[in-house]
Amino acid sequence: MKTIFILNGSNLNLLGTRQPEIYGTTTLADIETACADHVAGTGFTVDFRQSNAEHALVDWVQEARHAAAAIIINPAAFTHSSVALLDALNTFEGPVVEVHLSNIHKREAFRHHSYVSLRADTVIAGAGHSGYLYALLQVTAMLGAAR
Ligand code: DQA
Numbered sequence: 705m706k707t708i709f710i711l712n713g714s715n716l717n718l719l720g721t722r723q724p725e726i727y728g729t730t731t732l733a734d735i736e737t738a739c740a741d742h743v744a745g746t747g748f749t750v751d752f753r754q755s756n757a758e759h760a761l762v763d764w765v766q767e768a769r770h771a772a773a774a775i776i777i778n779p780a781a782f783t784h785s786s787v788a789l790l791d792a793l794n795t796f797e798g799p800v801v802e803v804h805l806s807n808i809h810k811r812e813a814f815r816h817h818s819y820v821s822l823r824a825d826t827v828i829a830g831a832g833h834s835g836y837l838y839a840l841l842q843v844t845a846m847l848g849a850a851r
Pocket of ligand 1 (some may be wrong): 715783
């Protein structure tokens with residue numbers, strides 16, 4: 705069984721009620737369930753986490769070095785600020801897929817730059833909660849191709 709870490713950054717615990725006109729009405733718990741259902745019976749399992757703390761995300765990426773085959777990450781606001789998260793991701797050898805619910809390139813200029821994109825193999829933005837499922841399709845294809 706291969707584990708895929710799905711890591712979520714700041715304020716994503718509020719999905720469902722947080723600016724639904726931008727982020728939709730689906731909750732993070734709904735997304736976690738959809739991701740678990742998506743990989744059921746495939747030989748992959750998901751470990752789905754959220755934190756408002758930058759250091760927690762850094763610690764989880766370090767943990768992934770020995771505990772995960774791939775990382776899917778929505779770094780939220782840390783996308784645009786965290787060199788520490790980029791540095792941690794640069795130590796991870798497996799596939800990394802960056803996900804954003806909204807299309808960050810259609811929004812304020814400060815959201816157009818992503819530190820995480822300097823490491824991500826794939827970036828999915830603007831697909832709403834379906835972006836997480838597209839990310840799972842991508843990492844399972846990448847891991848399958850590497851076998
Ligand atoms: C986000 C986009 C970020 O700019 C923002 O800070 C978020 C969510 C998204 O999923 O669209 O918190 O990562």
